[in-house]
Amino acid sequence: MNNSDNTNPDNTNRALSMKGKTALVTGAAGGLGQNFTQCLLEAGATVIVSGRRREALESLSASFPEYASHIHVVTMDVTDEASVAEAFDTMADDAGIPDVVVSNAGVATSKKAMDLTGSDWDRVVDTNLKGSWLVCTEAARRLSDLNRGGSIIMISSILGHRVAGNVAPYAAAKAGVEQLTRALALEWARYGIRVNALAPGYIETDLNRDFFASEPGQKMIRRIPQRRLGQAGDLSGPLLLLASELSDYMTGSTLVVDGGHIQSSL
Numbered sequence: 685m686n687n688s689d690n691t692n693p694d695n696t697n698r699a700l701s702m703k704g705k706t707a708l709v710t711g712a713a714g715g716l717g718q719n720f721t722q723c724l725l726e727a728g729a730t731v732i733v734s735g736r737r738r739e740a741l742e743s744l745s746a747s748f749p750e751y752a753s754h755i756h757v758v759t760m761d762v763t764d765e766a767s768v769a770e771a772f773d774t775m776a777d778d779a780g781i782p783d784v785v786v787s788n789a790g791v792a793t794s795k796k797a798m799d800l801t802g803s804d805w806d807r808v809v810d811t812n813l814k815g816s817w818l819v820c821t822e823a824a825r826r827l828s829d830l831n832r833g834g835s836i837i838m839i840s841s842i843l844g845h846r847v848a849g850n851v852a853p854y855a856a857a858k859a860g861v862e863q864l865t866r867a868l869a870l871e872w873a874r875y876g877i878r879v880n881a882l883a884p885g886y887i888e889t890d891l892n893r894d895f896f897a898s899e900p901g902q903k904m905i906r907r908i909p910q911r912r913l914g915q916a917g918d919l920s921g922p923l924l925l926l927a928s929e930l931s932d933y934m935t936g937s938t939l940v941v942d943g944g945h946i947q948s949s950l
Contacts, residue, residue: 699930703728707927708775708782710762710819711789713740715889716839719916720786723923725751732779734760734771735789762789762815768822781826784927787816788839797852805853812857817864824868824877833876837926838865840883840938842946858883862938869936878935880926885942887914909944 707724711717712733724731725748733741733755741757748755756779760771775781790812793804820836827834843851844858862881869879885908888896895901896913905913922939925931940946 700924700928701728702784702924702927705784705927706730706732706780706782707784707786708732708734708819708823709786709788710734710760710815713737713744714788715891716884716887716916716919717786717788718744719919720788720923721755722748723920724784724786724927725754727924727928729784729927730754730756730779732756732758732775732782734758736761760819762819763810765818768818772822772826776826781830781832782823783827783832783834785820785823785834785836786839786923786927787819787837789815789819790839792851792854794850796850800853808853809857809860812854813860813864816861820864820868820879824872824875827877828872828875834878835927835931836868836877836879837923838862838879838881840865840881842883842885842940842942844883845940845946865938866936873935878926878931880931880934880936881938882919882922882926883938883940883942884919885914885940885945887916887919889916907945907948908942909948912943914941914943 702724707729709717709720709731712721713735721731721733721744731754733744735741736759738757738759745755745757758771758774761767791808793808795804816838823834823836838861840861841858843855844862847855865879865881872879896905905911919941922941926939
């Protein structure tokens with residue numbers, strides 16, 4: 685892409701277009717996953733939605749009737765190597781190997797570190813960190829075999845940069861996701877595969893809305909420099925930047941989208 689062309693808004697819009705691209709969104713049935721799916725569909729991509737619960741994925745797919753021919757459902761457990769490989773075989777047959785991978789599947793727990801069990805730790809770290817590694821390496825392997833580049837977007841968190849109470853395995857996993865992003869970016873640049881991370885701050889969802897309406901939640905919001913929670917749509921622009929050719933010279937980077945939260949004073 686000729687950078688001098690970017691001064692023309694029409695050229696910028698074309699560069700942001702995802703027409704002709706296929707994108708995979710893991711953990712697609714969750715709140716952020718649904719927004720990422722909608723964002724990519726509206727930009728023109730064919731989107732493969734994946735997760736463990738097929739019924740939830742089918743419901744998500746049905747919520748976009750206008751894009752029925754551009755959305756595919758694939759069940760996948762990101763913590764299971766065989767499940768990931770099988771899911772990519774299905775993608776290859778149904779929609780093609782994705783050019784864009786949004787590694788969004790994640791879980792969390794809220795326990796003090798001394799109250800955690802080994803299974804608590806494994807559930808969070810295996811899903812958030814090991815799952816990202818399994819999905820992204822499978823995608824990269826298939827893309828490199830096809831001699832194709834692509835864009836991998838890890839969904840990290842500001843908790844990969846700063847910590848809060850009762851989230852030790854989640855914070856550790858997200859810090860690992862950030863370092864994994866840099867390591868894979870270094871290894872895969874030669875294949876034309878870019879690896880970047882998107883690190884949201886506190887985003888309002890159905891799961892946390894009641895908490896943030898409470899006094900402790902309102903107190904937390906007052907610590908965010910912009911004095912508001914993020915909305916899922918606040919992530920759409922950064923996601924499209926990392927997915928599109930406008931970020932062709934970006935790899936190993938993290939975009940933090942948090943209203944300035946990690947810059948707030950200790």
